[in-house]
Amino acid sequence: MAERMIVVGGDAAGMATAAQAxxxxxxxxxxxxAFERGHFTSYSACGIPYWISGLVPDREQLVARDPATxxxxxxxxxxxxxxxxxxxxDRREVLARDLDGGGExxxxxxxxxxxxxxxxxxxxxxxxxxxxxxGVQTLDDGTALRQWLDAEPGPRxxxxxxxxxxxxxxxxxxxxxxxxxxxxxxxEQPMSTVDPDMARLVTEAMRGVGVDIRTGVRVxxxxxxxxxxxxxxxxxxxxxxxxxxxxxxxxxxxxxAEAAGLPLGPTGGIRVDRxxxxxxxxxxxxAGDCVETLHRVSGMPVHVPLGTHANKQGRVAGINIGGGxxxxxxxxxxxxxxxxxxxVGRTGLREQEALAAGFEFVTVIAESTNRAGYYPGARPMxxxxxxxxxxxxxxxxxxxxWSEAAKRIDTLAxxxxxxxxxxxxxxxxxxxxxxxxxxxxxxxxxxxxAVDALAR
Amino acid sequence: MAERMIVVGGDAAGMATAAQAxxxxxxxxxxxxAFERGHFTSYSACGIPYWISGLVPDREQLVARDPATxxxxxxxxxxxxxxxxxxxxDRREVLARDLDGGGExxxxxxxxxxxxxxxxxxxxxxxxxxxxxxGVQTLDDGTALRQWLDAEPGPRxxxxxxxxxxxxxxxxxxxxxxxxxxxxxxxEQPMSTVDPDMARLVTEAMRGVGVDIRTGVRVxxxxxxxxxxxxxxxxxxxxxxxxxxxxxxxxxxxxxAEAAGLPLGPTGGIRVDRxxxxxxxxxxxxAGDCVETLHRVSGMPVHVPLGTHANKQGRVAGINIGGGxxxxxxxxxxxxxxxxxxxVGRTGLREQEALAAGFEFVTVIAESTNRAGYYPGARPMxxxxxxxxxxxxxxxxxxxxWSEAAKRIDTLAxxxxxxxxxxxxxxxxxxxxxxxxxxxxxxxxxxxxAVDALAR
Numbered sequence: 001m002a003e004r005m006i007v008v009g010g011d012a013a014g015m016a017t018a019a020q021a022x023x024x025x026x027x028x029x030x031x032x033x034a035f036e037r038g039h040f041t042s043y044s045a046c047g048i049p050y051w052i053s054g055l056v057p058d059r060e061q062l063v064a065r066d067p068a069t070x071x072x073x074x075x076x077x078x079x080x081x082x083x084x085x086x087x088x089x090d091r092r093e094v095l096a097r098d099l100d101g102g103g104e105x106x107x108x109x110x111x112x113x114x115x116x117x118x119x120x121x122x123x124x125x126x127x128x129x130x131x132x133x134x135g136v137q138t139l140d141d142g143t144a145l146r147q148w149l150d151a152e153p154g155p156r157x158x159x160x161x162x163x164x165x166x167x168x169x170x171x172x173x174x175x176x177x178x179x180x181x182x183x184x185x186x187x188e189q190p191m192s193t194v195d196p197d198m199a200r201l202v203t204e205a206m207r208g209v210g211v212d213i214r215t216g217v218r219v220x221x222x223x224x225x226x227x228x229x230x231x232x233x234x235x236x237x238x239x240x241x242x243x244x245x246x247x248x249x250x251x252x253x254x255x256x257a258e259a260a261g262l263p264l265g266p267t268g269g270i271r272v273d274r275x276x277x278x279x280x281x282x283x284x285x286x287a288g289d290c291v292e293t294l295h296r297v298s299g300m301p302v303h304v305p306l307g308t309h310a311n312k313q314g315r316v317a318g319i320n321i322g323g324g325x326x327x328x329x330x331x332x333x334x335x336x337x338x339x340x341x342x343x344v345g346r347t348g349l350r351e352q353e354a355l356a357a358g359f360e361f362v363t364v365i366a367e368s369t370n371r372a373g374y375y376p377g378a379r380p381m382x383x384x385x386x387x388x389x390x391x392x393x394x395x396x397x398x399x400x401x402w403s404e405a406a407k408r409i410d411t412l413a414x415x416x417x418x419x420x421x422x423x424x425x426x427x428x429x430x431x432x433x434x435x436x437x438x439x440x441x442x443x444x445x446x447x448x449x450a451v452d453a454l455a456r
Numbered sequence: 457m458a459e460r461m462i463v464v465g466g467d468a469a470g471m472a473t474a475a476q477a478x479x480x481x482x483x484x485x486x487x488x489x490a491f492e493r494g495h496f497t498s499y500s501a502c503g504i505p506y507w508i509s510g511l512v513p514d515r516e517q518l519v520a521r522d523p524a525t526x527x528x529x530x531x532x533x534x535x536x537x538x539x540x541x542x543x544x545x546d547r548r549e550v551l552a553r554d555l556d557g558g559g560e561x562x563x564x565x566x567x568x569x570x571x572x573x574x575x576x577x578x579x580x581x582x583x584x585x586x587x588x589x590x591g592v593q594t595l596d597d598g599t600a601l602r603q604w605l606d607a608e609p610g611p612r613x614x615x616x617x618x619x620x621x622x623x624x625x626x627x628x629x630x631x632x633x634x635x636x637x638x639x640x641x642x643x644e645q646p647m648s649t650v651d652p653d654m655a656r657l658v659t660e661a662m663r664g665v666g667v668d669i670r671t672g673v674r675v676x677x678x679x680x681x682x683x684x685x686x687x688x689x690x691x692x693x694x695x696x697x698x699x700x701x702x703x704x705x706x707x708x709x710x711x712x713a714e715a716a717g718l719p720l721g722p723t724g725g726i727r728v729d730r731x732x733x734x735x736x737x738x739x740x741x742x743a744g745d746c747v748e749t750l751h752r753v754s755g756m757p758v759h760v761p762l763g764t765h766a767n768k769q770g771r772v773a774g775i776n777i778g779g780g781x782x783x784x785x786x787x788x789x790x791x792x793x794x795x796x797x798x799x800v801g802r803t804g805l806r807e808q809e810a811l812a813a814g815f816e817f818v819t820v821i822a823e824s825t826n827r828a829g830y831y832p833g834a835r836p837m838x839x840x841x842x843x844x845x846x847x848x849x850x851x852x853x854x855x856x857x858w859s860e861a862a863k864r865i866d867t868l869a870x871x872x873x874x875x876x877x878x879x880x881x882x883x884x885x886x887x888x889x890x891x892x893x894x895x896x897x898x899x900x901x902x903x904x905x906a907v908d909a910l911a912r
Binding site: 012044046047050055056061062306307308309311312328329331332333334335336337338343345347372373374375376404406407408409410411413414415417418420424426427428429430431432433434435436437439440441443 | 468503506511512518762763764765767768784785787788789790791792793794799801803828829830831832860863864865866867869870871873874876880883884885887889890891892893895897
């Protein structure tokens with residue numbers, strides 16, 4: 001009899017696991033059943049803002065593999081609109097509710113992959129069922145928001161609460177759709193994923209396209225009229241709104257896991273080992289936005305919900321479940337985003353994180369250009385480096401620029417991954433041609449400046 | 457009495473040396489005299505094609521620091537239009553000819569920086585003084601070519617001989633100026649700096665903009681009419697031309713050095729140690745396009761004339777001459793270029809070089825896209841990796857793509873610099889967001905494919 005794997009959650013981590021396992025074991029050896037609460041599998045949640053804005057015309061473009069493809073090409077029994085409601089580790093069973101057809105199914109497993117993703121953080125004031133309030137976590141969320149936008153008459157005034165990646169991207173998307181947009185951020189700056197001195201550039205760019213950014217403002221409630229949202233109440237002035245987008249971040253979706261007794265770490269994510277096995281629970285695996293992972297620079301566990309990690313972790317789990325050997329090496333906090341025409345990249349620790357990890361460090365900010373200064377289209381690029389004071393080792397880097405800036409962070413990410421010192425980095429043989437870089441690449445300019453700072 | 461340094465050659469390497477030395481020692485401690493044969497100092501030779509095409513409007517934009525700036529801001533006694541004609545190591549003197557004023561000067565030195573650059577390779581047939589034949593090595597060469605193009609009536613039919621970086625860039629520049637352009641390449645493909653399978657994409661792109669590319673054709677002579685070039689004779693058909701550009705590569709400019717007894721290595725470049733001291737010759741330094749350097753992957757000496765190395769080597773020499781400590785770590789062969797709208801990057805060894813170095817390896821070519829497939833502007837990107845068979849270590853990489861492709865080579869260059877294996881590389885935490893990368897970055901896609909190839 002074939003071994004039986006149940007996958008809880010049909011997005012990146014779960015389906016990458018299933019596909020990798022299938023590559024190594026056919027259906028006579030491993031039967032795979034995947035439960036997905038929503039309507040979609042294997043889609044790009046990161047792409048939702050671009051579909052909302054209209055930049056990506058069709059929702060289906062965001063779906064890498066639909067359920068039919070998983071069934072037909074990979075022999076994976078995908079059941080969408082099925083919400084797993086309980087996991088019984090002793091009986092090796094899951095219970096799932098058919099959200100459309102009604103009724104419950106009970107399915108046996110030998111191997112369980114828990115890939116339930118993350119859920120939006122909702123303060124008490126956001127726990128309402130009034131119309132016009134949206135998270136942007138799943139493609140179903142995005143679909144609901146798109147319908148609200150496309151209705152006649154559509155909303156005109158949007159408030160985005162929270163200035164993280166999703167908040168910033170959604171604010172821009174809504175501006176592109178012609179709405180008047182206010183972004184409310186509790187902290188000093190939106191885009192707190194980079195240091196305030198770098199985030200300031202992002203704030204300026206967003207104001208430049210007309211986003212009304214209110215910082216240091218706390219939302220305390222929503223107001224409604226006829227069951228529809230009519231405004232956001234804050235600790236200062238109320239803000240009228242006929243659309244509210246929640247961008248307050250996410251937390252690991254672990255309700256089911258906790259109930260089943262799976263171990264959680266200090267970040268609230270599920271604890272897994274290097275092979276993505278749930279620590280101490282034989283036959284149970286977890287991957288994606290619901291797990292915590294090792295930060296290679298701080299050495300501490302972190303929760304970094306990001307599609308690229310989910311895919312890598314799923315691949316690792318699937319190789320192992322398939323009988324191979326693979327480990328997930330951890331993360332270093334690399335992230336890139338587009339904010340209006342501004343490109344933002346970061347890797348490693350930002351100042352606050354480096355302090356929290358106990359590092360003593362110097363920081364430098366170097367101004368340069370993306371191309372040779374004389375080459376058409378040359379634009380400013382700002383590179384910030386954080387280097388350990390005694391060793392000179394790179395701890396973190398941030399880039400803000402106007403074009404061809406964001407992905408330069410990868411150069412720094414690989415340097416950081418390899419524990420390079422800023423002194424070593426000044427010697428790096430990077431590509432030089434006038435359309436692509438000044439003769440001293442911005443990364444080298446910053447490394448030289450960091451070497452000088454360390455010598456002081 | 458101040459120590460006295462003479463710099464032979466006033467471009468990147470020489471002037472970077474002078475500027476760095478000056479940062480650490482003032483003119484009472486170190487007197488600096490720099491001789492430059494041409495009219496310009498510290499200019500971007502790599503930028504010449506873009507000035508020729510008109511993309512960069514003014515020649516002066518290519519000059520990073522003119523002689524007056526060097527004199528006034530750095531107390532460097534720059535003498536342009538002075539050609540050094542002899543170096544006497546015993547008497548610690550150089551002899552220089554004043555090309556404009558006439559006459560000769562004799563100058564004493566304690567320290568000598570030899571930074572005479574490179575000279576174009578000229579077969580016998582190219583050693584002619586007929587009008588309309590140009591190299592593109594110095595800004596004076598570029599100026600002469602620009603004058604030829606700007607004359608009335610200007611040339612209409614150009615032949616570029618040689619399909620290296622400069623040949624390819626010049627062919628495009630001349631097309632942009634409206635000339636009919638033929639590129640003659642002796643080998644199988646132009647752009648032999650990447651493997652033929654990757655160079656083919658470049659050939660196609662160049663043909664797409666109308667360059668007539670003739671491969672496997674050898675030039676054997678030039679024909680003339682009234683002292684002006686009228687055509688190129690080849691081992692097949694003659695090609696009419698009223699402008700010929702030589703792009704046959706360069707060799708280290710070592711005539712003076714050899715006469716003075718400086719040691720040359722197997723590549724024909726001057727032999728220097730890690731601090732850029734000429735091996736075995738006290739008080740004499742060399743840097744830039746005239747020296748040979750260590751290739752960190754093959755372990756062999758190479759001659760890689762490139763502005764970015766010249767600047768780094770000059771900085772290293774200048775720090776040392778200034779009393780500090782710095783070493784040049786060698787190169788890994790990273791290069792990027794723009795060919796029409798195509799972006800080309802390479803690092804490490806190409807197949808032929810890896811064979812010559814004695815490596816046994818696998819190669820993979822992975823097709824991917826620069827952005828998430830659904831994001832507007834997504835274009836194909838082709839990544840080739842070469843990995844050592846037994847260790848899995850990355851030996852070389854090449855990228856060809858249509859936008860945001862070239863500088864991705866830096867990610868691979870840093871991985872290669874750090875001797876990463878392709879297996880390690882699959883774990884790299886690279887930036888992901890739909891405008892900048894698919895969820896599996898092209899670099900990761902290629903690394904995964906290489907891991908699979910190694911397992912076979």
